[in-house]
Amino acid sequence: MYLGIDLGTSGVKALIIDGAQKIVASATADLKVSRPAPGWSEQDPADWISATGAAVGKLRQKHPAEIAEVKGIGLSGQMHGATLLDPADRVLRPCILWNDTRAHEEAALLDADPQFRAISGNIVFPGFTAPKLMWVRNNEPDIFAKVASVLLPKDYLRLWLTGEKVSEMSDASGTSWLDVGQRRWSPDLLAASQMDMRQMPRLVEGMQASGGLRADLAAEWDIKPGTVVAGGAGDNAATAIGMGTVGEGAAFVSLGTSGVVFAANDSYRPNAESAVHTFCHAAPGSWHQMGVILSATDSLNWFAVLVGQSAAALTDELGDELRAPQGLFLPFLSGERTPHNDAAIRGALTGISHGTDRAAITASILQGVAFAFRDSIEALSAAGTDIRRLTASGGGSRSQYWLRTIATALDIPVDVPVAGDVGAAFGAARLGMLAGGTASLAACMPPDIDRSIEPDKALRPAYEEAYQQYRKTYPAIRSTM
Incomplete structure (x- = not known):
């Protein structure tokens, strides 16, 4: 059995497939989006954890034998979100989501630097991660000064699941910090955003292992401790794997x-x-x-x-x-x-x-x-x-x-x-x-x-x-x- 967890904008979905890739069971838990100002879109990362626990809990309740046989876990999720952590891995502010457009001026400023398109292969869109950090620096400097790590939404779930700060290539491509052709973080793009390589998670491919399930969660879910958690994918790349x-x-x-x-x-x-x-x-x-x-x-x-x-x-x-x-x-x-x-x-x-x-x-x-x-x-x-x-x-x-x-x-x-x-x-x-x-x-x-x-x-x-x-x-x- 294999468990897939998709962190969407409106909810978390947990799904089990068997070795023949047949769907055995699925469960969902809802999420809400906060819009504190026009064009803004945020979520509390704590809600992602609660919703994931609820969705997996439903599977465990109705399909305990199948959950106990899970041999691998994969993650997918909404892209571009800026989850900001302090040195103790505490969340500093609500996550700014993919459809938040407050950083349009910062995006235009970064996009005017030709190295962004040349290295990332993409326009710097307002919804991407890099301009959001620039917005935080300009508007919430006290928070920006405390940022020790930046994680994408599904990668924050990974930190909770495994204790590891890891991302993968498809999701990282939407940050404006990845050298997409070379599949690695770009020191030049990070420096141009006044960010540092030390604030970035380790990178793996989506099909590679990124860590193992924490013992306490494994006990709570009745899954074997250390069960491999895959790098996973951004939501659209994960859908492509499914399709x-x-x-x-x-x-x-x-x-x-x-x-x-x-x-x-x-x-x-x-x-x-x-x-x-x-x-x-x-x-x-x-x-x-x-x-x-x-x-x-x-x-x-x-x-x-x-x-x-x-x-x-x-x-x-x-x-x-x-x-x-x-x-x-x-x-x-x-x-x-x-x-x-x-x-x-x-x-x-x-x-x-x-x-x-x-x-x-x-x-x-x-x-x-x-x-x-x-x-x-x-x-x-x-x-x-x-x-x-x-x-x-x-x-x-x-x-x-x-x-x-x-x-x-x-x-x-x-x-x-x-x-x-x-x-x-x-x-x-x-x-x-x-x-x-x-x-x-x-x-x-x-x-x-x-x-x-x-x-x-x-x-x-x-x-x-x-x-x-x-x-x-x-x-x-x-x-x-």
Whole structure:
């Protein structure tokens, strides 16, 4: 048995697979996000520990025999978060999360230094870790002076699990401190951020062991002490391991809180100017490129709260027949990454009339997110990655209507896996298996495909026209801000 733990933004998921990589059990525990100011997003790391303990506790209660047989543990988690520790490993302040945009000025300042793009292979986005530390230095100098260690969210969980300060290549790629091509911390980038190598955790590959489970936790969970804990992966790279997206040309689209178009690469080929993310993969000697949008299912959830309905009820209301675009929604509720790199832009709903009802707005929101994915596809193409089909992932992929919208907007077939969880927690469990030495990367096969969703050819012209209008609307909205 192998345990995967995924530290998400809205909750922690713990999942057990057996030696044949079949899911045996899973459990979740919720998390909340604090937004103390506009554009801010924080969590208390103590809540991550409580939620992880709760999720694993549920597994232990319902599946004690399986938990007792766990031979490896893998971690995945939300990326970019700045967890600041003092010399005694005490948390100095709430973690500043991936979708926090307060450090946009600091990000622009670092990005203006050409060595950041040259060495990290990426734009310094406001959500990345380095500008957050610069913001803390500028605004909370007393806290900055006490920072002895900086850990990414899942790596703080690792410290609790093993007592080791370790990160791995995929997650570290999103800090703006990693030499992504060479897969090592960059002394030059750290110095330019007024940071020090001594504040960085040790680096391993995602498939390597990073430490062993602490004896006290092992006793509490009925898992063997010293059970290997894998390096793990950032959430998207872990999902890729779970999806078997590890070879050149393999790609998926993830409809989660944020949205991602992810493509695996056998070589390092950055193109920072396109605002595409070029990161190390969780597999050694491989990389990946991502187009990232900040508000995917978050956009639908925002509207659901506004109208007092569930997101599922809103999508069910649309029925089975795909609608032609009737207005435009720009899903920039908390800024945008690919391709705009714009922390200040905000969302917009245009082209509505007296005849626009709730269902029409829901359809426009789904279309707007699909058009944002189209922006990412265009950016990936400009960066040298040609995507010809995608596999669907994430909670939003349960909506057949949304997947049909995406396939039609992108003019790309979308494959839907057979029912089952092949997301980040599953990928983390696979990494736990690999770190235990009981399988090779070749065992991480793609999921069986239940069906393929083809673009709606009859609606393609209408969607293409709407997308071109969508592209024109961004600069129009931007000019008013």
